Amino acid sequence: MEKIIGLDLGSVTCGIAMSDVLGMIAHGVETFHFEKDQDEAAVVRVSELAKENNVKKICLGLPKHMNGDIGERAQISIDFKAKLEAAIPGVEVILIDERLTTKVAQNALIFADVSRKKRKKVIDKMAAVTILQGYLDSH
Known part of the structure; x- marks a missing residue:
């Protein structure tokens, strides 16, 4: 089993969590800060962590509206997913x-x-x- 990264992307921060090697328990790693709407720095930081820990899967939060619609923040997460996949070959980014x-x-x-x-x-x-x-609990 490999470690999995979990992300909560905001406009100036990215919360980062990682699983244990058994894929059973998530633990907090850090809150990464970046300039407003300049999430490229977060892509670099997540890429470093993924490479250091041989991560092949990333769970990225998708902030839908309560009615299920995709708003501006959700679209930013969708775009961030594409940036991560381009920066880390072979990684699967799952929107949660x-x-x-x-x-x-x-x-x-x-x-x-x-x-x-x-x-x-x-x-x-x-x-x-x-x-x-x-x-982790659902898989």
Whole structure:
């Protein structure tokens, strides 16, 4: 089994998670920051992690509207998928419906009594963990 990367792409951050080698547990790696709407730096960072860890699969959150429509943010994720596939030959990028993942991550952090200030720093990474863990649990 190979490690899998999970991503939660925002306009200035990319939450990154990775599975264990057994593909059972997702853990947070980092929240990568970049200039507003300049996600090419995130492509480079994810490429580095994928190559270092021999990753062949990436789960990327697709932020659909609650009614299932594809909006501007979802289109940005679709475009990011294409950039990742071009930058990392042989990698499969799977779009995962991420509706409510940030809310689930936020609730988990509140339950764990993490302060608002600390939550802000880790919420994207935790959302990436939620996206990836959902994928792992379903496969």
